[in-house]
Amino acid sequence: MSTNYAVEASGLVKRYGSTTALAGIDLEVPTGTVIAVLGPNGAGKTTGVRILTTLTDADEGQATVAGFDVRTQGNEVRRRIGLAAQDATVDPLLTGRENLVMLGELHQMRRSEAATRAAQLLGEFDLNEAADRRTSGYSGGMRRRLDLAATLVSRPDVLFLDEPTTGLDPRGRSELWTVIDTLVGHGTTVVLTTQYLEEAERLADDIVVIDHGRIIARGDARKLKREVGGDQVQVVVVEPGHLPEATRLVAEITGVEPKVDPNARSVTAATSQGVETLVLAAKAFTEAQIAVDDMSLRQPTLDEVFLTLTGSTTDDDTPQEA
Amino acid sequence: MAAITLENETIAHDGPRPARGMFHDTWVVARRGLVHMKRQPEALADATIQPIMFVLLFAYVFGGAISVPAGGNYREFLMGGIFAQTIVFTAFGVAMSLAYDRKNQAVDRFRALPIARGAVLGGHAVANLIKAVLPIVLMSLCGLLIGWRIRDGLVSALLGYLLLFAFAFAMIWVGILLGSLVATPEAVQGIGFAVIFPITFMASTFVPTETMPGFLKTIAEWNPVTTLSNAARELFGNPSTVAGPDAPWSIAHPIEYSIIWTIAIVAVCAPLAVRTYQRSVAK
Numbered sequence: 079m080s081t082n083y084a085v086e087a088s089g090l091v092k093r094y095g096s097t098t099a100l101a102g103i104d105l106e107v108p109t110g111t112v113i114a115v116l117g118p119n120g121a122g123k124t125t126g127v128r129i130l131t132t133l134t135d136a137d138e139g140q141a142t143v144a145g146f147d148v149r150t151q152g153n154e155v156r157r158r159i160g161l162a163a164q165d166a167t168v169d170p171l172l173t174g175r176e177n178l179v180m181l182g183e184l185h186q187m188r189r190s191e192a193a194t195r196a197a198q199l200l201g202e203f204d205l206n207e208a209a210d211r212r213t214s215g216y217s218g219g220m221r222r223r224l225d226l227a228a229t230l231v232s233r234p235d236v237l238f239l240d241e242p243t244t245g246l247d248p249r250g251r252s253e254l255w256t257v258i259d260t261l262v263g264h265g266t267t268v269v270l271t272t273q274y275l276e277e278a279e280r281l282a283d284d285i286v287v288i289d290h291g292r293i294i295a296r297g298d299a300r301k302l303k304r305e306v307g308g309d310q311v312q313v314v315v316v317e318p319g320h321l322p323e324a325t326r327l328v329a330e331i332t333g334v335e336p337k338v339d340p341n342a343r344s345v346t347a348a349t350s351q352g353v354e355t356l357v358l359a360a361k362a363f364t365e366a367q368i369a370v371d372d373m374s375l376r377q378p379t380l381d382e383v384f385l386t387l388t389g390s391t392t393d394d395d396t397p398q399e400a
Numbered sequence: 401m402a403a404i405t406l407e408n409e410t411i412a413h414d415g416p417r418p419a420r421g422m423f424h425d426t427w428v429v430a431r432r433g434l435v436h437m438k439r440q441p442e443a444l445a446d447a448t449i450q451p452i453m454f455v456l457l458f459a460y461v462f463g464g465a466i467s468v469p470a471g472g473n474y475r476e477f478l479m480g481g482i483f484a485q486t487i488v489f490t491a492f493g494v495a496m497s498l499a500y501d502r503k504n505q506a507v508d509r510f511r512a513l514p515i516a517r518g519a520v521l522g523g524h525a526v527a528n529l530i531k532a533v534l535p536i537v538l539m540s541l542c543g544l545l546i547g548w549r550i551r552d553g554l555v556s557a558l559l560g561y562l563l564l565f566a567f568a569f570a571m572i573w574v575g576i577l578l579g580s581l582v583a584t585p586e587a588v589q590g591i592g593f594a595v596i597f598p599i600t601f602m603a604s605t606f607v608p609t610e611t612m613p614g615f616l617k618t619i620a621e622w623n624p625v626t627t628l629s630n631a632a633r634e635l636f637g638n639p640s641t642v643a644g645p646d647a648p649w650s651i652a653h654p655i656e657y658s659i660i661w662t663i664a665i666v667a668v669c670a671p672l673a674v675r676t677y678q679r680s681v682a683k
């Protein structure tokens with residue numbers, strides 16, 4: 079590839095009538111990495127993917143994918159990308175095999191090559207048995223697998239997955255994650271949108287949080303967590319009667335007023351000292367002879383990060399994404 | 401159940417392939433359209449059972465009460481009309497397949513592929529032209545069984561079939577326009593029954609225009625479905641409408657008038673349909 083970035087976008091704006099779906103998005107995705115675009119429904123994730131996959135034109139700004147301009151070199155872009163849209167888009171009247179062969183042919187393969195490729199993908203995605211049945215009879219998980227296989231027919235350089243695990247069971251989800259790991263291991267760049275914070279953390283080298291068409295935070299999971307507030311030390315005591323004493327000790331060590339949860343018998347406080355705090359706490363509680371159930375240093379969850387950044391996790395007042 | 405296992409060979413990037421051209425891409429999409437037809441019994445019934453049913457209904461149920469002013473056998477008169485009606489309904493099939501594609505998100509899948517411009521519409525058009533052959537063949541056979549004959553020689557009859565398919569080609573653009581304007585297959589069906597169906601009846605399709613009341617008669621005489629029916633009758637050597645000295649030009653020259661309509665529909669609808677389609681998919 080002619081550039082170190084598989085995706086480069088600057089100032090992308092897209093309006094639908096009076097609503098602004100994207101309000102100026104900049105994005106750089108280094109080749110061979112995974113970027114997760116995280117945001118609630120209606121944040122603009124799908125609109126962004128549609129622009130980068132040449133399905134719609136941005137009103138302002140520009141973008142290149144695999145080194146080609148999405149507006150002026152659409153076909154060059156389309157030759158190098160794979161797209162799994164939000165709803166599985168395999169053809170319900172065709173069999174799994176027919177779907178893959180057709181896509182191979184439309185990726186300009188000869189029919190025999192497309193057939194070989196289809197057979198190979200059907201095997202690897204565990205769809206051999208269902209290969210010659212119409213996909214209308216497939217289970218949700220099977221359809222998802224076929225959809226992913228379909229995006230790989232052309233061996234794309236850049237793969238766009240729009241909420242790929244929505245509606246998958248935990249096993250399907252972890253399977254998909256493994257596939258993405260393998261693809262990235264072979265140099266594929268993946269742009270992934272998700273509402274699942276856990277998924278972004280598990281897969282992505284870089285996370286972009288968007289809301290109302292704007293990027294409100296970006297960085298890896300650690301960085302995002304730090305931005306919201308550092309580590310927290312949490313001590314769970316065995317006897318509820320020890321809570322006041324425990325609160326005093328934790329306050330002494332961290333220098334801040336701890337949060338006490340009587341039901342969980344826990345005392346929690348933010349700290350900037352990391353593991354050192356934990357060592358001090360362990361020593362203090364041993365000397366005070368307070369029995370402890372659990373003592374841990376934890377980072378805020380991405381859910382907490384998201385809540386802090388957007389003020390809400392279920393922000394549905396924006397229009398439906400097209 | 402085994403998990404997904406990707407082999408190195410599956411993933412290895414080997415670069416995009418050279419484009420194989422508009423015809424290749426169009427044919428791949430057309431083949432898909434033909435498989436769709438085969439697997440949608442209701443769509444296939446529209447193209448097979450329905451026209452045959454019309455032939456039998458009008459030949460045996462209504463036919464006895466309808467007389468042909470020009471003289472001759474009503475069943476022979478009927479066939480030209482049924483051919484024309486079936487050809488006009490081609491628009492329906494195209495509009496339905498476009499609406500289904502939109503409903504199933506197939507449109508976006510195609511648009512994210514490196515295919516030639518126009519291959520998707522072209523594929524639909526080719527598939528529906530091929531689809532138009534089936535009912536015409538079936539009805540010709542059915543007509544032969546009930547006494548319809550080609551009476552004006554093979555060359556003339558071939559011209560008749562050619563004119564019908566040319567009109568089918570024109571109707572495909574009407575279908576693309578319709579399919580791009582409305583959102584759902586149900587809406588296509590609604591418009592089809594509210595608009596296209598009556599148009600095919602306000603014509604000489606099943607009954608001669610001579611007996612219609614004045615206002616309706618004028619509409620029917622200028623309705624291209626009338627002239628297409630009459631042109632087919634003329635080219636197959638079947639009884640048709642008698643063009644009296646005061647008959648309008650359309651009735652006196654059904655073949656020419658049908659050709660003009662075919663060209664006009666293509667000239668107006670094709671560019672409009674392509675633009676409307678492109679706007680409807682690039683949201």
